[in-house]
Structure formats: structure tokens, C-alpha cells
Amino acid sequence: MILCVAIVGQQNNPLYLQSFAGGDDVLKFHYIVHCSLDVFDEKASILRRTGTNLNDNFLGLLYPAEDYKVYGYMTNTRVKFVLVTSDLELKDLDIKTFFQRFHAAYIDVTSNPFHVPGKRIASPMFRDRVKTIVSSFGQL
Amino acid sequence: MAPAKPGDAAFANVDHVNAELFTLTYGAMVRQLLTDFEDVEEVNKQLDTMGYNIGIRLIDDFLSKANVTRCSEFRETADVIAKIGFKMFLGVTATVSNWNADFTECSLVLDDNPLVDFVELPETCQGLYYCNVLCGVIRGALEMVSMRTEVKWARDMLRGDDAYELRLKLIEHVAEEYPYKDDD
């Protein structure tokens, strides 16, 4: 299952973190997300060198750990999305689809004229939409 | 006899832009006005004034492209605004309802509102009528066809209501004036 989704800004500033693990693990997820940031740029440049062009935004598995996996996605505006899951058997396609839907939601929340770039996202509409995207993970 | 969907024909008759560009531009402007004025009432007034100035120019565009004849009754006018006016410019329609006894006042309920796409008002904007520009547009346009009106928001979803409803009130038919004024 999806444990956590997060957004990190252009200056590696935390913009959003939503935990679905139902516990007090939020700090742990902040730490996991923070650790994944180094891998982002590394992964992005590797993909560029190998000429992988299909949906450049999706960076794939950032790093596996014992009981969870961390996936990354970076927009052209260098905003980073992080997905932490406990399910170790997820299909790349499902994760890519998830990130694309998440990206669409991100675009819409930043299209709010009162959105402040660089500030944490606190929109209830966004939160609800992310919940929906998470709960429909793996479905068409 | 009006064609089946005169609003659609009018909409097809004009140049279009992506609604997002319009929505985002309007939103950024409202936000800047709020920063510059700090007083929400002032911003409401500015939006109304801007709308008025837009409306007095828009009417010519409308009359030439929408293929409507001058309305003799206010009832007809409201219908034209709802079915053709909104459609031609914003691509949405409105429903006319709640007429008063002598047909000088009615409601226009929008079935959709591109101005508010993506908008979430912060707490600090209590009292703002985000779409106030529309009041001015309608008032300005109608003044150019000799009707003095008052247009206000009765319901606004950004303020927690369940619909976007304008209250349109005819104050008086203005006598046709000689178009050239001595002073300006």
C-alpha cells in the first residue's frame, strides 16, 4: 500500500507530505523523503545519459529499503514528487500513472491565484484529491 | 425565429483562447489588487468598474456577432444575456428565474463559471466578491442599450453558497441621448 506522498520544491524545500500509514510515522517519512533528494539529481542525469526519453519526468525506483520502496518523479520546473510504498511488487506503469495524476493535481493547486510558490501547500481540495488518487491506485 | 442554439452559433462566431490563460490572468490581477488595496470593498469596487468599462465595449461585439435584434422587453433582455451573452463570451449558460411581479427584477444562475477554476479563497478575503467584474460587464453593456440596471451577487460559491446567482434589476429605460457630448 501507499504509505506516503510528498512534494519537495526547487530549493529542496518541503512543500507537502501526506501520510497514509495511520500512525505516528510522519517524522520517519520526512526523513525518508529527505534522504531521497540526493538520489533525484543522480537518477535524472543517468536517465538523460542513457537516452531514456519516454516520460522523462518519472525517475523510477530511487532506492529500495527492507520494508518499503521509494519512487521519484521530477517536473520540468524541477519540483520533486516522492512516493513511499510498502508494497514491493508494484508495476512501473501503475506508479507512472499515479504520478501523472498527482502532477495534474499539483498543476491545479498551483493554478490557484492565491497559491504562494515555495510555501507549504495547505489546500483542503488538494488533500482530498490526493486521497482519491491514492485510493484508486492501480485502477484505470 | 431564433435558431435552436443561438448561443452556440455566437460562440462559434468568435475567436477563442484557452480558458486557463483568461482564468489565471484574472486571478493574478485580483490577487494583485488585493495586495495593493488591502481593503476588500475597494477591490470589489475596482472589479465592478473594470467590468463596466469592459461591458460598454463588449456590447458592440455582441450585437454584431450574436445576431440578435434589440430587445423591447426586459424579460427578453434577461433571456438573451443568459442564453446568448454568457455563452458567446464565457462558453457557459445561465438560467433566468425568480422574476418579481412587474418583471423588472430577476435572477441569473450560472451553470458553470470559468472565472473561478482552481480558485480557493484564503481566510483573509472575507467580503470579497471575486467575480464582481461580471456585475460591471452586464451593467455597462445594458447601459449602452439604454437600460440602467443594478447587478449584484445574490449567491457566490466562493463565499460558501451553493450556486453563482446574479440579481439583475432594471432601474429605468434611459431615453436615447444624442451620441455626441459637448464636454468629456
Add this chain to the structure above:
Amino acid sequence: MRAGSREVAESCLDGITMEMVATYCDRLHSSKPDLAARRIEAIGFQVGQQLAERYTRDRPRFTDHLEVIKFICKDFWAEVFKKQIDNLKTNHRGVFVLQDTRFRWLTRISVDSPLTPSEANNTTLAAAQAGGKYLYFPCGLIRGALTNLGVPCAVSAEIAALPACSFIIRIKV
């Protein structure tokens, strides 16, 4: 990119942008044209940032600044102004000049903007000046989009002869 998305009449956008200019340049800050310019540019900046996010959603990653500028000249300009930039020049030292021989928002002003008697005396200069205030917003759009795409810059504009104009991008090191 935009299949099935919502549209409005162009006159709505024209109305808003013209009134934005009238409000800031003629009503609010008529004695402070620089302040008016900054306010309008700031409005454009926000929209540019937001459009950059939206319009680059599905495209491959940019590899350098030149690619971002080309994106502005082609895809971005086409989405916003329904045509591409006609000519792109650079001095290869961080300055780019984008020429639009028929800038959409300048094609209307000779019809709508009344000229004062002094302006009417020197129509070319006057037209350029009258048109200039309609370029603050597009400058902001460009700067907002570029900044959000990782290219910090300053953007200014010049009118040679209506309706042609140039946007000058100076990349900040």
C-alpha cells in the same frame, strides 16, 4: 496538449488585459508609470509561472537554457499568442532577442487607444509609447515562465514599429 480543454472568447482576455493596463497606468498610478509597470509585470510573472508548470507537463526535460528559450518561442508563444516568435537572436553571452513581427496584443491598440493632441503630433513615437504599456504583462509572462523553468532573467521590450515588437531576455548568472 490542449485537447478538449475549456475555451472562452478572446475578447474576454482582451478586455481584462486592456482594463488591467487602464487601471494601473491611467487610474491608480498615472503619475508613476514605473510603479504601474512593475505591478502589471508582477501579474504577468505569476501567470507565466503557472503556465510554465501547465504547458511543460508532458514534454521531455530541457537540457539547457537555449532549449527553454526555444520552448518559449515556439510552444509557449503558440499557446498564449497563437503564433510562434518570428525571429530569435542571441549574442551567445546570455542575451536573447525575441522578435514578433505581428504581436497579437499590439494589433488592437491603434483602434482602441485614443491619442491625446500631443501624441497625435508624433504618431510613430506616440504609438510606440501607447503600445509599450501593453508589453509589461507579456514581459512578466516570459520572466515568470523562464524563472520557473530554471532560467533566472530580466525581460524588457521594445517597439520598433507597430505591430512588431521585440522582447529582450537577459539571463542572470
